[in-house]
Amino acid sequence: MSGEKVKVAIVGSTGYGGVELIRFLLGHPNVEIVSVISASSAGVPITDGFPHLSEIVTQNLDGVNPAEIAEKADVVFTATPSGVSTRLVPQLLEVGLKVIDLSGDFRIKDGATYEAWYKHEAPESKLLEQAVYGLSEIYGDDVHGKDLISNPGCYSTATLLGLIPALNAGWIDPSSIIIDAKSGVSGAGRGTSLTSHYAEINENFKAYKVNKHQHIPEIEQVLSNINGEPVTVTFTTHLVPMTRGIMSTMYAGMKEAHTDEEFVKLYRQYYEGRSFVRVRGAGKWPATKEVFCSNYCDIGFAVDERTGRVTIISVIDNVVKGAAGQAIQNLNLMMGWDETTGLKLSPVYP
Ligand SMILES: NC(=O)C1=CN([C@@H]2O[C@H](COP(=O)(O)OP(=O)(O)OC[C@H]3O[C@@H](n4cnc5c(N)ncnc54)[C@H](OP(=O)(O)O)[C@@H]3O)[C@@H](O)[C@H]2O)C=CC1
Numbered sequence: 390m391s392g393e394k395v396k397v398a399i400v401g402s403t404g405y406g407g408v409e410l411i412r413f414l415l416g417h418p419n420v421e422i423v424s425v426i427s428a429s430s431a432g433v434p435i436t437d438g439f440p441h442l443s444e445i446v447t448q449n450l451d452g453v454n455p456a457e458i459a460e461k462a463d464v465v466f467t468a469t470p471s472g473v474s475t476r477l478v479p480q481l482l483e484v485g486l487k488v489i490d491l492s493g494d495f496r497i498k499d500g501a502t503y504e505a506w507y508k509h510e511a512p513e514s515k516l517l518e519q520a521v522y523g524l525s526e527i528y529g530d531d532v533h534g535k536d537l538i539s540n541p542g543c544y545s546t547a548t549l550l551g552l553i554p555a556l557n558a559g560w561i562d563p564s565s566i567i568i569d570a571k572s573g574v575s576g577a578g579r580g581t582s583l584t585s586h587y588a589e590i591n592e593n594f595k596a597y598k599v600n601k602h603q604h605i606p607e608i609e610q611v612l613s614n615i616n617g618e619p620v621t622v623t624f625t626t627h628l629v630p631m632t633r634g635i636m637s638t639m640y641a642g643m644k645e646a647h648t649d650e651e652f653v654k655l656y657r658q659y660y661e662g663r664s665f666v667r668v669r670g671a672g673k674w675p676a677t678k679e680v681f682c683s684n685y686c687d688i689g690f691a692v693d694e695r696t697g698r699v700t701i702i703s704v705i706d707n708v709v710k711g712a713a714g715q716a717i718q719n720l721n722l723m724m725g726w727d728e729t730t731g732l733k734l735s736p737v738y739p
């Protein structure tokens with residue numbers, strides 16, 4: 390790129406993913422936010438709903454009009470609910486925009502599988518083929534120069550980054566994988582619901598969508614590609630009374646005995662040069678607070694010689710590496726910039 394900044398627009402800028410995109414993009418040296426967009430609040434200042442952005446974002450919210458977006462922007466992030474992107478993204482591509490979609494709509498390559506899990510009509514198969522699945526550390530090379538990037542799911546990101554090196558090396562039995570995942574409440578978005586309001590979630594801890602979560606086909610699609618044969622997983626999600634953070638705890642049988650130190654070495658080699666994956670030393674397990682508000686994914690291991698299984702623990706911030714941060718990482722990869730541009734912020738602690 391020349392010295393000129395890339396102009397970006399954000400549809401769904403009033404949601405948690407959208408507002409986090411704004412926070413990071415404001416500090417991105419190669420980018421200018423030219424439009425913050427809302428379907429329901431066009432014409433009003435974004436600061437009406439988000440006073441924390443006062444004096445920082447002075448624009449009014451724009452409406453969802455693909456032709457108007459194309460007049461202003463080069464790239465658009467769609468931080469919109471699943472089902473919305475299916476209809477909107479083709480219109481945005483049609484007017485010449487590059488799109489990075491944060492929803493689940495373009496992640497599943499088989500339309501019938503998408504419809505079975507998401508209960509929405511799938512996008513047309515041509516676009517499903519065109520969309521590049523933007524799990525940055527694994528498929529980053531495919532993102533460069535592409536027009537449509539499908540940002541991975543939050544649980545899928547933590548889980549896949551935790552499993553892929555061991556599966557790829559043939560160290561774990563693909564038929565034995567069990568995933569026990571927990572998320573903070575912001576993962577459900579800004580809208581209120583009975584399951585996520587304060588009295589229901591405070592001092593509570595509950596499983597939900599057991600064996601029915603929409604990230605199961607996404608995780609299985611990628612693991613099957615890596616494995617070369619179909620992989621199915623047992624996947625249970627839980628809601629934790631905290632705002633941000635995902636911990637994915639994964640259990641798998643080892644094909645041959647390996648030590649914690651060998652796992653650490655394997656993973657450090659696999660992720661060499663990828664700044665946002667931090668592999669903990671033997672006997673050190675990550676906590677969600679250690680990646681809070683950052684784009685890091687931290688991974689630790691515990692081999693159990695007694696059972697022949699390994700436990701892999703992976704943590705991310707769902708709103709950052711699980712959504713807005715990885716979307717910006719994909720923008721960087723799309724544009725051929727260093728993938729860390731605008732993203733190298735330390736986690737917030739405590
Ligand atoms: N929260 C998270 O941790 C993660 C979220 N995701 C995915 O990212 C997407 C955004 O999530 P999140 O920000 O949490 O969701 P929110 O519910 O917080 O925000 C979604 C936004 O989409 C906008 N919207 C709703 N309907 C339409 C429409 N018809 N046209 C245009 N915009 C619309 C709404 O704003 P308005 O009415 O003002 O337009 C709303 O602010 C979702 O698909 C979600 O599944 C993925 C990974 C993690």
Ligand SMILES: CC(=O)N[C@@H](CCC(=O)OP(=O)(O)O)C(=O)O
Binds near residue numbers: 491573578604
């Ligand atoms: C805590 C919580 O409710 N999390 C959401 C994650 C939503 C999400 O990321 O949705 P898509 O990736 O499918 O778009 C859930 O479990 O459905």
